[in-house]
Amino acid sequence: xxxxxxxxxxxxxxxxxxxxxxxxxxxxxxxxxxxxxxxxxxxxxxxxxxxxxxxxxxxxxxxxxxxxxxxxxxxxxxxxxxxxxxxxxxxxxxxxxxxxxxxxxxxxxxxxxxxxxxxxxxxxxxxxxxxxxxxxxxxxxxxxxxxxxxxxxxxxxxxxxxxxxxxxxxxxxxxxxxxxxxxxxxxxxxxxxxxxxxxxxxxxxxxxxxxxxxxxxxxxxxxxxxxxxxxxxxxxxxxxxxxxxxxxxxxxxxxxxxxxxxxxxxxxxxxxxxxxxxxxxxxxxxxxxxxxxxxxxxxxxxxxxxx
Numbered sequence: 001x002x003x004x005x006x007x008x009x010x011x012x013x014x015x016x017x018x019x020x021x022x023x024x025x026x027x028x029x030x031x032x033x034x035x036x037x038x039x040x041x042x043x044x045x046x047x048x049x050x051x052x053x054x055x056x057x058x059x060x061x062x063x064x065x066x067x068x069x070x071x072x073x074x075x076x077x078x079x080x081x082x083x084x085x086x087x088x089x090x091x092x093x094x095x096x097x098x099x100x101x102x103x104x105x106x107x108x109x110x111x112x113x114x115x116x117x118x119x120x121x122x123x124x125x126x127x128x129x130x131x132x133x134x135x136x137x138x139x140x141x142x143x144x145x146x147x148x149x150x151x152x153x154x155x156x157x158x159x160x161x162x163x164x165x166x167x168x169x170x171x172x173x174x175x176x177x178x179x180x181x182x183x184x185x186x187x188x189x190x191x192x193x194x195x196x197x198x199x200x201x202x203x204x205x206x207x208x209x210x211x212x213x214x215x216x217x218x219x220x221x222x223x224x225x226x227x228x229x230x231x232x233x234x235x236x237x238x239x240x241x242x243x244x245x246x247x248x249x250x251x252x253x254x255x256x257x258x259x260x261x262x263x264x265x266x267x268x269x270x271x272x273x274x275x276x277x278x279x280x281x282x283x284x285x286x287x288x289x290x291x292x293x294x295x296x297x298x299x300x301x302x303x304x305x306x307x
Contacts, residue, residue, distance in 0.1 A: 010092045011093070013083055013177065015084060015176045040283030041067070041282070042070060045067055048062060053295075057120050061120060061144070062117065072103070079176070101158070110249065111205060111249075118216045121238060122219065125224065126219065167187060179271075181257070206258065217243055249278045252274040
């Protein structure tokens with residue numbers, strides 16, 4: 001691809017709103033959201049790592065999902081919070097590219113971990129006699145490592161696409177963080193091919209993962225017909241939590257990354273769901289619907305108070 005000179009050294013993030021009063025509301029609301037997101041996800045990580053009763057592969061994957069959630073939210077929320085009370089809403093070109101890389105890295109990591117958690121539930125429910133052999137601790141470590149590698153490959157591809165775009169001005173990004181779709185609208189070149197590559201990368205990952213997850217849960221739910229009432233109840237509770245997370249995360253992602261680079265008024269609101277909403281809701285969904293995690297947290301709290 002022929003390199004075109006880039007005249008833009010910084011961008012201006014317009015945020016969720018330019019109204020001074022609404023920006024104050026954004027600051028308060030998202031400060032609270034971000035605080036609870038970090039505390040909730042780190043609490044899950046600490047609880048799982050410190051509790052011997054939460055040593056199963058499902059909780060091993062959940063601990064990494066919580067870590068990915070905390071990092072994913074950190075790539076977007078702090079800047080949104082700071083920009084909402086700052087007169088200077090600029091972001092340097094290099095920082096913008098770093099944000100693109102980090103957002104896609106941790107977002108892709110979350111996708112792969114959700115897939116791994118669904119696979120774990122499928123094996124546990126459909127092949128219970130072979131579960132310990134198929135999902136051993138060594139296999140878990142390898143799968144998480146592959147998820148990190150796959151996320152790195154995905155985000156590296158995305159950053160190469162972003163760096164291939166020439167920016168000659170304007171530099172106003174109608175969004176609250178740097179992402180490829182809003183950047184495409186600022187590029188001073190035809191972005192048709194780049195957008196196709198984005199769809200074939202991010203869009204396909206989102207769509208294929210979502211379809212695979214839905215198919216796996218259909219198979220799991222179908223296999224539950226032969227389970228006991230208690231087995232059905234426990235499996236349904238776990239699977240329902242996973243399905244809620246999957247829908248909240250994937251539907252907005254598919255909406256954003258599987259269409260041409262056109263602007264819709266709801267784009268920024270939709271992005272809030274998967275960049276800030278899902279990392280906030282994951283701890284609530286997995287703790288409120290999981291007795292083992294709640295019991296481990298109570299025990300951890302008692303141990304902390306005892307010391």
